[in-house]
Amino acid sequence: MCGFAGLLYSRPYQLEKIKYEITNMIRSINHRGPDDEGLWIDPNLGLGIGHKRLAIQDLSKNGYQPMESRNGRFIIAFNGEIYNHLDLRKELQNSGIISSNWIGTSDTETILACLVAWGLNKSLKKFVGMFSFVLLDKYNKKLFLVRDRFGEKPIYYGFSKKHSYEYNNFLTFASEISAFKSLKNLSSSININALNSFFNFGYVRGPNSIREGIYQIQPGELLEIKFSYKPNTMNFSDLKKYKWFDSKNLFIVNEKNKYKESEVLKKTEDLIINSINNQSISKVPIGTFLSGGIDSTLITALLQKNSNQSINSFTISLPDDSSKNFNEGHFAKKIAKHLGTNHTEISISEDHIFNFIKDIPKVYSEPFADSSQIPTTIVCSMARKSGLSVVLTGDGGDEIFGGYNRYNYIPKINNLFGKLPKVILELIFSSISNTSNLIKDEYTSQKYFKLSHSIKNANELSKIYNYLVSIWPDPDEIINKEFSSINKDSFFTKLSSKRNNLVLSDLYNYLPYDILTKLDRASMYSSLETRSPFLDHRIAEFVCPLPWEYKLREGINNTQNKWILRKILYKYVPRNFVDRPKKGFSIPLGTWLKGPLRSWAEDLLDPNIIKSQGYLNNSVVRKYWAELLEGNTNHSSKIWTILMWQAWLLEWT
Secondary structure, eight states: OEEEEEEEESSOOOHHHHHHHHHHHHHTTGGGOBTEEEEEEETTTTEEEEEEEOOSSOOSGGGOSSEEOTTSOEEEEEEEEETTHHHHHHHHHHTTSSOSOOSOOOHHHHHHHHHHHHOHHHHHHHOOEEEEEEEEETTTTEEEEEEOSSOOSOOEEEEOSOOSTTSOOEEEEESSGGGGTTOTTSOOSBOHHHHHHHHHHSSOOTTBOSBTTEEEOOTTEEEEEEOOOOTTSOOOSEEEEEESOOGGGGGOOOTTOOOOHHHHHHHHHHHHHHHHHHHTOOSSOEEEEOOSSHHHHHHHHHHHHTOSSOOEEEEEEOOSGGGTTTOOHHHHHHHHHHHTOEEEEEEOOHHHHHHHHTTHHHHSSSOOOOTTHHHHHHHHHHHHHTTOSEEEOOTTHHHHHTOSTHHHHHHHHHHHHTTSOHHHHHHHHHHHHHHHHHOOOHHHHHHHHHHHHHHHTTTOHHHHHHHHHOSSSSGGGTBOGGGOOSOOOOOOOOOSSHHHHHHHHIIIIIIIIIIHHHHHHHHHHTTOEEEOGGGOHHHHHHHTTSOGGGTEEEOSSOEEESHHHHHHHTTTSOHHHHOSOOOOSOOOHHHHHHTTTHHHHHHHTOHHHHHHHOSBOHHHHHHHHHHHHTTOGGGHHHHHHHHHHHHHHHHHO
């Protein structure tokens, strides 16, 4: 796991100036790779690439990056892991393409050998892993920026804003947007569409970034830059961006591949075991995050089963009585004891919160407001301090195996209420919404609140989805008019199955820009590598097109999601350990904002500061803050989004 950054100038450039710029960029992301630092610069090409290394596969200098292919054609800076790289080495050797005379054991060396043998597109299809990389093809004068299938590893790029002879124009790229801060000729203005995306969902959706002129390579996407030089202009003669992998294709049903139930269970378990075995390859200590839910429990159970000693598992607990409906630490502890792991339960105290809260904008160098960022970042920090370098997680299980409750509720809401007159929907909305305000339990109250809004918009599947996943369904309420987005494009893709529509929307948006962004930034801030076995694309290719009866089973008394995973998991832990309602990695945000975080929050919500910045409607901020303090915790996510925006502004502008 690593980080990289670089610059491609519009004409040849001075060696020392390139070195100075690249060094500043990569040292701003030192946390992504504190073990080693590398530079590759060609002033005649006007190109510099820098790399920060977290050594996992090959701990020696043989894994040094940027790395050059043996034939001198390719230069690569790579972030991530290719889990099947040893299999690829065997394939190359067995076919006679390359001898067994490898320099080292790193997957980066394997990637370069694959590129020489098969080219980029064929190699990408063979890679099993998480990755982003920059690749220079010196023969064809092309630069490639590439991101993995589901967006586990990030990559940003942008262009300089100057276009005069005095300034040498450039393309820049990096693993994190924070690497661009030292560059003077990039735009510092806020991207209006990204601002609206953030308040809508709590994260910035690609391809935008929060900065105007800086963009994200999206999951499964490749940017190809063919460059040539003419005086005084940024003249890349060809710039192409295209999908080398599209999650939409996962849902194409092959009628030839019809399986019996026993075959589905057997093949799924084999695929998961294979993925865990591949992702367990490491020269450094490895463990798991164990929340006590189905996904993390199965990952932990299978990893422990194949280990000859107790693996390390970690969980977060919330000791406060007001947090009892959010706390699943005791479930994780019981499971860990049953499996025989070396378990660590991290109790979040007020000291943890205060020590971490000031670092949030440093961890997330773009605005980010999924409040589970707090326990995620803390557990990553504790795991690293315990001596671990690699942790397996259950992320991706909900999207691939149909785990979110919305996959069950949204089609039902659409079918039951979608054809009712608007006036009836308004009455139902008011009734449920008023009920939510009377419920004292924060978790249950918020569920009712979201349900009321989804029923109000039951006539359209996309609107129900939007209200269930949104923080501010209408960002115009909070954002001042001059910063309101004109582009109100829908990201809801139409497939034949309603439920598959919902899953695909999550794969395109929620998974890469919320879940995986949270995981990547939280872990890399502590120089910890996290791996997600469920995101092996071979699992997705088998499971996604399966009939929904394998993912969602409706019984007389209850509905079971992730049915396949449950059936597999029952072989390793008692049913009563995991058969309980899904809660997610939640925290009692409203309670904390009214309690230990109140002073910090009120400093950020200072009306004078908000008015001087000009982005937000101060009267709306005051209204929601007052209502939260009076007891309406339904507004806690809205307030948290505002706080994360304010904290980011103060840190980065």
